[in-house]
Amino acid sequence: MALTDVSTHSPPDRGSIGRLRRLPDLDMESYNDFLTGMRAWMFKDMSAATQFRAQEVVAAAQARGENLPFPRAKALFEADQTLAASMRFWISCQLMAHHSLLDGFRRQGDVFLKEMDEAAASGPGSLELNPDLHIPDYARHEVHIQPGGYVGEEFAGHVYHYGTNSFYLGRNDQDEVYLARAAQLSKPADGKLECIVDIGCGIGQYTLALKEACPQARVMGLDVGAPMLRYAHARAVHLGVDVDFAQRLAEDTGLEAGSVDVVCAHILFHEVSTPAAKDIIDEAYRILRPGGVFEVTDFSVQREWSSYTEYRVWADHYYNGEPWTRDYYNRDMLGLLAAAGFEVQTEDAPLAMGFLKKFISVKSAVGEALKAA
Secondary structure: OOOOOOOOOOOOOOOEEOOEEOOOOHHHHHHHHHHHHHHHHHHHHHHHHHHHHHHHHHHHHHHOOOOOOHHHHHHHHHHOHHHHHHHHHHHHHHHHHHHHHHHHHHHOHHHHHHHHHHHHOOOOOEEEOOOOOOOOHHHOOOHHHOOOOOOOOOOHHHHHHHHHHHHOOOOOOOOHHHHHHHHOOOOOOOOOOOEEEEEOOOOOHHHHHHHHHOOOOEEEEEEOOHHHHHHHHHHHHHHOOOOEEEEOEOOEOOOOOOOEEEEEEEOOHHHOOHHHHHHHHHHHHHHEEEEEEEEEEEOOOOOOOOHHHHHHHHHHHHHOOOOOHHHHHOOOHHHHHHHOOEEEEEEEEEOOOOOOEEEEEEEOHHHHHHHHO
């Protein structure tokens, strides 16, 4: 849907609402507000109706004597008009949000590219890009059906930021979620906190929050996607937060062994394959000092699902550009962490807003001894 004609001039600075810069024109802002309201209705009223309808579908099948293995349950859910309509609303809303944002930023693209270029040459903080970096296949997908994914579209960071704000229904416009989680950062027992590395940092919302929560520490954000990092650094400059961003792989950070106090991986592991997850965990172990902490925030891997919940997880994987989520839910994350040498102290610790969990692992002397044996 075209919102306005192509602009031939610089957009006005429409100011900020707190930390959040307003979208560059009223058409974009209004359309984004509409989609946010649509998501709110979908997540509340429509979700309640579809849950009830799914229970009816399952009850009817059980009354017929069916056992409902997943393929059969999936077929029944997809044949039901109410459930199919819910799925269509969900995916269409996602597509409408991404494409409307992307169209809007592209219309005034020269302005936003110049803004990122100017920020790249200034501080606070720094930006390191590596145009020769080999992008792994697992990172080339159009995650969340975002056009171009995180590596193939120059405005990926812009689209991701405002698209996810819509997903949070306005509850993260001021980075509230990330600031709350950074305030709960798992720190080394000895209190030493000189270097924090945020791997898979995306647009750096958690990276910035970590620096604000721990101003005495050097904070680095590493990600494979140059467009995400360019936006992250421009935003850090705009907010005046001193962090260092670098385009590097989470499984090959290039950092010195034993040089980091805390490594964070925030909603990263459900976006990577299991072989990549193992390599990332091993690299986190390598760069952490003894006593250092590896804080992983992601979805819980220990669940008992209804047939419809299992179907929704499959649909997220299949329709919503989440190629590794089913792999993630079948992954032994605790086993991978322990195999790398970590002592897993806490798992599934509740966080702000509740739907993510935290795995806290320590590079302990016991683990070092076991690896050396």
